Amino acid sequence: MWNFRRIFARSLLLLSLSHRNSFSSRTYRTVVCSTQNIPSKPFYSCSIKPSGFPIFHSSSTSKREEHSDSDELDENQSEYEGERLLVSKDSDKKNEVELIMDIIRRPDRSCIAVRNNLEKCGVIPSPELVTEVLSQVRNDWEIAFTFFLWAGNQPNYAHSLRDYHSMIAILGKMRRFDTAWTLIDEMKRGGKNSGESMVTPQTLLIMIRRYCAVHDVGKAINTFYAYKQFNFEVGIDSFHDLLSALCRYKNVKEAESLMLCNKDVYPLTTKSFNIILNGWCNIVCSPREGKRIWWEMNNRGIHRDVISYSTIITCYSKSKETKEVIKIFDELIATGITPDRKVYNAVIHSLAKSGLVVKARDLMKSMEEKGISPNAITYNSLIMPLCKSQRSSDTHEVFDEMLQRGLMPTDRTYHAFFRASRTSEEVFSILKKMNVMGCCPSHDTYVMLIRKFSRWGELENVSKIWNEMIHNGLDPDRSSYVARVHGLFLNGMLEEAYKYHVEMKAKDMVPEPEIEERLAAWMAGKQKGQASMKAKCSDS
Ligand SMILES: *[C@@H]1O[C@H](CO)[C@@H](O)[C@H](O)[C@H]1NC(C)=O
Numbered sequence: 001m002w003n004f005r006r007i008f009a010r011s012l013l014l015l016s017l018s019h020r021n022s023f024s025s026r027t028y029r030t031v032v033c034s035t036q037n038i039p040s041k042p043f044y045s046c047s048i049k050p051s052g053f054p055i056f057h058s059s060s061t062s063k064r065e066e067h068s069d070s071d072e073l074d075e076n077q078s079e080y081e082g083e084r085l086l087v088s089k090d091s092d093k094k095n096e097v098e099l100i101m102d103i104i105r106r107p108d109r110s111c112i113a114v115r116n117n118l119e120k121c122g123v124i125p126s127p128e129l130v131t132e133v134l135s136q137v138r139n140d141w142e143i144a145f146t147f148f149l150w151a152g153n154q155p156n157y158a159h160s161l162r163d164y165h166s167m168i169a170i171l172g173k174m175r176r177f178d179t180a181w182t183l184i185d186e187m188k189r190g191g192k193n194s195g196e197s198m199v200t201p202q203t204l205l206i207m208i209r210r211y212c213a214v215h216d217v218g219k220a221i222n223t224f225y226a227y228k229q230f231n232f233e234v235g236i237d238s239f240h241d242l243l244s245a246l247c248r249y250k251n252v253k254e255a256e257s258l259m260l261c262n263k264d265v266y267p268l269t270t271k272s273f274n275i276i277l278n279g280w281c282n283i284v285c286s287p288r289e290g291k292r293i294w295w296e297m298n299n300r301g302i303h304r305d306v307i308s309y310s311t312i313i314t315c316y317s318k319s320k321e322t323k324e325v326i327k328i329f330d331e332l333i334a335t336g337i338t339p340d341r342k343v344y345n346a347v348i349h350s351l352a353k354s355g356l357v358v359k360a361r362d363l364m365k366s367m368e369e370k371g372i373s374p375n376a377i378t379y380n381s382l383i384m385p386l387c388k389s390q391r392s393s394d395t396h397e398v399f400d401e402m403l404q405r406g407l408m409p410t411d412r413t414y415h416a417f418f419r420a421s422r423t424s425e426e427v428f429s430i431l432k433k434m435n436v437m438g439c440c441p442s443h444d445t446y447v448m449l450i451r452k453f454s455r456w457g458e459l460e461n462v463s464k465i466w467n468e469m470i471h472n473g474l475d476p477d478r479s480s481y482v483a484r485v486h487g488l489f490l491n492g493m494l495e496e497a498y499k500y501h502v503e504m505k506a507k508d509m510v511p512e513p514e515i516e517e518r519l520a521a522w523m524a525g526k527q528k529g530q531a532s533m534k535a536k537c538s539d540s
């Protein structure tokens with residue numbers, strides 16, 4: 001217990017030292033606490049130092065491959081990005097959402113115009129409306145915030161916890177951390193109607209994740225310390241949340257040192273190691289580092305559980321090291337740990353990828369005999385490699401079997417089919433099937449198709465897909481824009497590419513540096529050309 005008290009006392013010092021530059025001054029006032037009895041040595045003496053400077057203008061983007069064409073299996077893809085709540089059966093509500101979206105989508109929208117139009121629209125906000133609209137504009141923080149403020153100003157409407165969280169996630173994603181902290185400050189005062197603090201650990205976790213996404217490890221850690229300021233319990237679970245958030249955005253090295261530095265306060269456990277192992281294995285995708293952690297666990301006497309095994313097996317499976325996969329699977333059986341579905345799925349995927357389809361099928365049988373029934377992911381594990389190797393009759397056989405079992409194909413199943421498709425007719429027919437089967441295309445789906453049609457030079461079909469995406473309520477995110485601009489650029493449509501580039505930047509999204517440079521060069525050349533034309537004309 002004493003350790004816990006000490007770490008918090010120290011963390012207060014850290015907070016008071018580092019918040020000065022970091023958070024908005026309003027927030028600063030709320031988090032500064034008594035700094036009595038603080039030992040002089042800072043608590044955090046490992047290699048990662050909380051950075052004192054805001055990096056809101058840093059150009060570093062999340063290195064996460066947002067829409068890699070990879071065929072990997074990730075069972076955990078969820079991220080808090082504002083929730084989607086589509087099926088509001090109430091048609092009045094739906095019309096109101098459309099009314100608001102019309103105002104928001106007007107071509108020459110400025111925040112002021114949007115605000116004025118919202119003031120005049122006569123719609124009374126409801127929690128469903130606010131959730132839905134925020135979800136639809138989540139990639140345009142200024143408009144989202146304008147709408148959010150408008151809703152909060154309406155009589156009889158006060159933002160719910162969910163509204164705040166959606167808005168904070170949107171702001172954080174666009175690095176408007178100061179504004180996000182201002183909202184948290186407002187929540188602390190109980191929101192519009194004042195009262196008890198509305199801040200929950202989840203609120204801070206959203207901030208932690210957003211800082212991790214921009215690799216601001218120092219701020220992420222500071223925010224973790226702020227748990228205490230809000231009187232939240234800070235147990236090992238919260239620490240694990242912090243480690244997971246760091247790892248999710250590839251700050252695995254930092255997470256690893258943080259875990260080791262704090263081993264006196266948060267004892268090393270299988271779970272902590274699994275988080276780091278997963279970071280190296282499946283986020284950074286380095287089997288070498290994964291193996292290092294694997295042995296580190298062994299050397300420190302940390303028990304490896306079935307999750308550890310499935311993590312390392314997935315890693316080797318991804319890097320096509322089938323031999324290692326089989327070796328570790330055998331080791332797992334030998335240790336007497338019962339493999340779970342995830343382990344089986346990874347091994348099946350690995351076997352199928354190396355063309356050992358019969359073996360993969362055998363393993364599928366044996367997992368069933370052990371009472372673990374295959375799920376959609378198991379089938380995807382087979383379908384994806386089969387699609388890739390163009391074994392279409394086998395693929396369809398497996399797909400039919402999947403349907404017969406009543407397993408719903410997932411977006412990954414369809415993505416595999418898209419990847420294997422060779423004509424636009426095929427693509428549109430798969431898309432249709434997907435819709436009919438009730439699997440909604442995601443941003444990933446559309447981005448993949450935008451790229452595909454761009455590669456084929458079918459720009460009309462790119463526009464078609466783009467419009468369908470918007471029509472389906474998916475507002476273009478950064479990856480969509482990147483794919484769109486890149487596609488136009490590759491097809492020599494510089495004028496058009498530039499238009500989307502400008503649109504993207506107007507929404508505060510960071511373009512790909514290389515394309516940006518080349519478009520800027522093109523624009524400069526064009527302006528020069530126009531200038532010299534003008535000069536020539538006036539000469540004659
Ligand atoms: C995946 O997510 C679920 C639920 O959010 C969680 O319980 C599980 O531990 C996660 N698995 C991994 C490997 O991160």
Ligand SMILES: *[C@@H]1O[C@H](CO)[C@@H](O)[C@H](O)[C@H]1NC(C)=O
Pocket residue numbers: 423424425426428457458459460461
């Ligand atoms: C777009 O797709 C349609 C339907 O498959 C196809 O007939 C058409 O040729 C494609 N458009 C272009 C510009 O290639």
